Amino acid sequence: MKTLAEAKSKLPLFIFLTPILLWLILLIVLPHLDLLRMSFRIENDYGDMVWSVNNYLEFFREPIYWLTFTRTALYAIIVTFLTLCISLPVAFYITKVAPPKFKGFLSLLLLMPFWVSELVRIYGWMILLRESGVVNHFLLRWGVLRQPVEMLYNDVAMTMGLVYTSMLFMVVPLLSVLDSLDDSLIEAAFDLGSSMITIVWKIIIPHAMPGIASGSIVVFMLSLGNYLTPNLMGGKNSLWFTEQIYNQFIASFNWNQGSAFGFLLLIISSLIIFVGLKLTKQKLSGVIQ
Amino acid sequence: MHIDLSVKHVSKRFESFTAVDDVCFEVEKGKFFSILGPSGCGKTTLLRMIAGFEEPSEGNIFIGAQNMADIPPNRRPVNLIFQHLALFPMMNVAENIGFGLARRNESKAEIKKKVADILERVNLPGFDSKKIHQLSGGQKQRVAIARSLVLDPTVLLLDEPLGALDLKLREQMKIELKKLQEEVGTTFVYITHDQSEALVMSDHVAVMNEGRFEQIDRPQNLYSKPASPFVARFVGNNNRLPGTCVGYADGIAELKLTSGETIAAGTERQITPGAQAELFIRPESIIIEPAEELPELNRIQVMVSSILFDGANSQLLATSPALAEEFLISLPQNRQYEHICAGDRVEIGWDFRAGNCFTVP
Amino acid sequence: MKEKVLSLMVAGVFMLGLGSGVHAETLELLTWKGYAPKSLVEKFEKETGITVKTTFSNNEEMIAKLRATRGAGFDLAQPSQDRISSVQEKFNIYQPIDYTKIDATLIVPSMLEAVKKNTMVDGKSYGVPHVYGTSGLIVNKKVAPDAADYAALLDPKYEGRVSYRLKRPTLIAMAFAEGKDPFALYNDAEAYTALMESIGQKLIDAKGLVKTYWTNGDALLQSMRSGEVNVAMAWDNGGWKLNAENPDIDFIAPKSGALGWIDTFAIPAKAKNVDAAYKWINFMMQPENAAVFTNAEKYGTASAGAIEFYDEAVKANFQRSFSQADVDNIKWYPPVPAKLEAIEGKILDKVKAAQ
Structure with missing residues (x-):
């Protein structure tokens, strides 16, 4: 009898869990297992598929692949850092400085660009920055420039585009974490003789650390996995690792190599995040919530 | 007679509202001075002006002989105990207390010694490495006071620090605070809406109402010779x-x-x-x-x-x-x-x- | 009460299913942008009652999509004729065309024969020609009057004003510009690799001249319109569209030969509505319908009688850009053997990664 009652009490749990589990298994786990299997298959000289780790070795053997990955990861880190540098003052202003009645409005302003798709946002930037674009037009008119300058298609433009695209994902966790910071902590530190810089380092950043960590993880992953922005704004010099994965799948029809790259991206980016968490002494469980 | 704090004709206006209206008083060195008033009477604004978080609209504040106009809070020889104490949760007890000393670039050894001394003084020896959330209400109180006292301020400002404690503990802390003040000899300026706190601990009490001081006197006189109907009704x-x-x-x-x-x-x-x-x-x-x-x-x-x-x-x-x-x-x-x-x-x-x-x- | 609600709901769901079943005849079309003009789609839907759903793509993505589903999800695709046979051999994503269901009189016979031959696998053919066109140069003649061949794309004279796609046609074109014949090396992987590597090196050396590697045709046209790009390798119809707005800009058949391509109709292996696919093919090849498409998109069509319905401007475009010698010199893509894509892909990656 007891077991029946127990089974009965667990039934609703199963009913709720089943769709989630199905979703996880069918749409996430199974495809990844297939990709994992594919990444260990290569075509030998006779055109037969055989097991091999060659696809992974290829990444390390061919400098163009790991150099591209290094470049992509470095830029993702730079983008994450810049986004943090810009978002922290913005979030601080919204939570602590701005009059309360404007807070909602300011948050809304931040959110607004995200009502349109990333593609539209990027094209917006391209219209502004291109050689025949809006910015050049005004600089010429005001006599700042004599000749229009191409501001697109370089790493600076690409970095800026990525920072812009990911800002919201940094600001939102910072807003909530700074909102929970008691103003009197800042005043107390001030009262005890701190300068503004020490307050930022000793009070605000340590308090905001969980938000900084979760924001940074999201921004890092988004930048690393971005395809459109580097491609469109970075132009001819901006080979991004995701583009290489895309090329393997689409242009070269080499799904096996593409899967191997996909898994390398997953593993190495997880590793970078792990090192980042260790360095800042954060726990993943504390950051996710 | 040495005057540690002198407030001269200080007013503070927020748009159309006058929070503090032409207040004058002096506090002698080593005295326990309280400002007693109902909530909203302007006492917190007055205290924040002394600490430097607000600028007076009119008038001057002198600490020692020095005019405090345009001196930011971090460079004033006063420290404030906040209503909710504002201990830094990301630091342990020793780091909290040593925070102000470290800002003065004192040596690590010096800081360690001073922190140990002050912990002894507030009856918390050996609490250095405790986390803030491990402390009881009364212990937090003492750490907050130690954090300010260790800086040896000319004047220590206290913003209703006992408000959050339960009744028993509040009675006990009243006596402890008074004793501590007598021991260290630092000038205390204490604000509260609780007349019993003010009467028990203070050498002098100012009764404040609607931005003005109604009476400044010894506790006994406030009680027996109130200077205004408001004081008569508010005290006792x-x-x-x-x-x-x-x-x-x-x-x-x-x-x-x-x-x-x-x-x-x-x-x-x-x-x-x-x-x-x-x-x-x-x-x-x-x-x-x-x-x-x-x-x-x-x-x-x-x-x-x-x-x-x-x-x-x-x-x-x-x-x-x-x-x-x-x-x-x-x-x-x-x-x-x-x-x-x-x-x-x-x-x-x-x-x-x-x-x-x-x-x- | 509960039961009543439940049965109502079941009935409702059933009727929805039934309802959509009645009107369910749809044609899932996987094609290029512009290949299914709205006016023709509406006309077709009116005539047949079949709803057309279009998905825009390009050669590489078309293949990847069909490969992922093993030929399911679409009733009709439009890959280029040179990208069918090797893909079919390897991934088996198409089904043979039943040419009896196609009105052969509607199609230019030489093109039909060529496509049948090029898309043949194990004696069966997989393609019907639809659209043809060429890749060549779009040039702003006022600024770059001397640009006559692909070599202009590597000419320092046009520094910062050059654009092309980082795709295989560019490699092929550059090889022709050097006097080589890459198509002749299609079956000699080693020699082909060596040739492509030397071309890749040239592109790397001349990378500084490039404004950007274009990926979106409309974006390229915008760049040429605004004068940011003056010499580009692109499709003929883009040049002709610009010529209508600005006579200085036009499409040029390069001296070493424009690259000719034919896009086809091919039926995916697991197409659900094959009948609708054949209906669409026959509909699109009707001369007046084919002309509507050509007049809008400026591409040539394999429809036999369409020329009578062409706009004068469209006829003029072709005569302006192609002399008879240019026409004879068009390099039609032969079927691409497997493995070439991987060789080219790596070289293109290197060009993109080079600083």
Whole structure:
């Protein structure tokens, strides 16, 4: 009898869990297992598929692949850092400085660009920055420039585009974490003789650390996995690792190599995040919530 | 006499609202000075101006001999204990206390020694490495005080720091704080809305109302010689009896009550006949069933409406056509008045000079 | 009460299913942008009652999509004729065309024969020609009057004003510009790799001249319109569209030969509505319908009688850009053998990664 009652009490749990589990298994786990299997298959000289780790070795053997990955990861880190540098003052202003009645409005302003798709946002930037674009037009008119300058298609433009695209994902966790910071902590530190810089380092950043960590993880992953922005704004010099994965799948029809790259991206980016968490002494469980 | 804090004609206006209105006072070195007032009276604004978080709209603040105008909080020789203490949760006790010292670039060894000393002083030896969330309310209190005292400020400002504690602990901390202040000899400026805190701990108390100081005096004088009706009502319990002055001689005004009776009202100030006046009389100044032969007594017949038993603080409430408001009367628990019940009619009386009479402005 | 609600709901769901079943005849079309003009789609839907759903793509993505589903999800695809046979051999994503269901009189016979031959696998053919066109140069003649061949894309004279796609046609074109014939090396992987590597190196050396590698045709046209790009390798129809707005800009058949391509109709292996697919093919090849498409998109069509319905401007475009010698010199893409894509892909990656 007891077991029946127990089974009965667990039934609703199963009913709720089943769709989630199905979703996880069918749409996430199974495809990844297939990709994992594919990444260990290569075509030998006779055109037969055989097991091999060659696809992974290829990444390390061919400098163009790991150099591209290094470049992509470095830029993702730079983008994450810049986004943090810009978002922290913005979030601080919204939570602590701005009059309360404007807070909602300011948050809304931040959110607004995200009502349109990333593609539209990027094209917006391209219209502004291109050689025949809006910015050049005004600089010429005001006599700042004599000749229009191409501001697109370089790493600076690409970095800026990525920072812009990911800002919201940094600001939102910072807003909530700074909102929970008691103003009197800042005043107390001030009262005890701190300068503004020490307050930022000793009070605000340590308090905001969980938000900084979760924001940074999201921004890092988004930048690393971005395809459109580097491609469109970075132009001819901006080979991004995701583009290489895309090329393997689409242009070269080499799904096996593409899967191997996909898994390398997953593993190495997880590793970078792990090192980042260790360095800042954060726990993943504390950051996710 | 050395003056540590001197506030001269300080006002603070927020748009149309005046939070602090032309306040002047001085605090001698080593004294415990309290500012007592109801919430919203401007006392916190005044304290924040002394700490440097707000700029006065008018007037000057001097600490020692130095004018504090344009000096930011981090460079003022005062420290503030916040209402909710504002201990840094990301640091341990020693780091909290050493925070201000580290900002002064003192050596690690020096900081360690000073932190250990002050922890000893506030009775928390060995608490250095405890996390803030591991401390009890009273321990947090002491850490907050230690964090400021270790910087040896000229003046220590305290913003109702006992407000968050429960009653028992508050009583205990009152005494502890007073002792500590006497030991270290630092000048304390303490703000509170709790008159008992102010009266117990302070050398001098300023009573503040609507941005102004009503009276600055020793606690005993505040109680026995209030300078204004507000002080009379705010400090301790008082019964109010309004009337018209019909005569004045030698510190006693004759007050005609609305019921037509005339009583004698002791006063510190001249009251011109014809003026509206009110008499304040403390519950413990009223005698229940006074002996017939006692001279110079105002006597009134009242009806007991209820008895409020509270041990040594027991009181009874009484009404009478002569009294505009219900009277609160001390009920000594010496068995003499055990026979009085609610609904009884009794005679009460008080000495001609027992109360304080003020003209109504 | 509960049961009543439930049965109502079941009935409702059933009717929805039934309802959509009645009107369910749809044609899932996987094609290029512009290949299914709205006016023709509406006309077709009116005539047949079949709803057309279009998905825009390009050669590489078309193949990847069909490969992922093993030929399911679409009723009709439009890959280039040279990208069918090797893909079909390897991934088996198409089904053979039943040419009896196609009105052969509607199609230019030489093109039909060529496509049949090029898309043949194990004796069966998989393609019907639809659209043809060429890749060549779009040039702003006012600024770059001397640009006559692909070599202009590597000419320092046009520094910062050059654009092309980082795709295989660019490699092929550059090889022709050097006097080589890459198509002849299609079956000699080693020689082909060597040739492509030398071309790749040239592109790397000349990378500084490039404004950007274009990926979106409309974006390229915008760049040429605004004068940011003056010499580009692109499809003929883009040049002709620009010529209508600005006579200085036009499409040029390069001296070493424009690259000719034919886009086809091919039926995916697991197509659900094969009949609708054949209906669409026959509909699109009707001369007047084919002309509507050509007049809008400027591409040539394999429809036999369409030329009578062409706009004058469209006829003029072709005569302006192609002399008879240019026409004879068009390099039609032969079928691409497997493995070439991987060789080219790596070289293109290197070009993109080079600083």
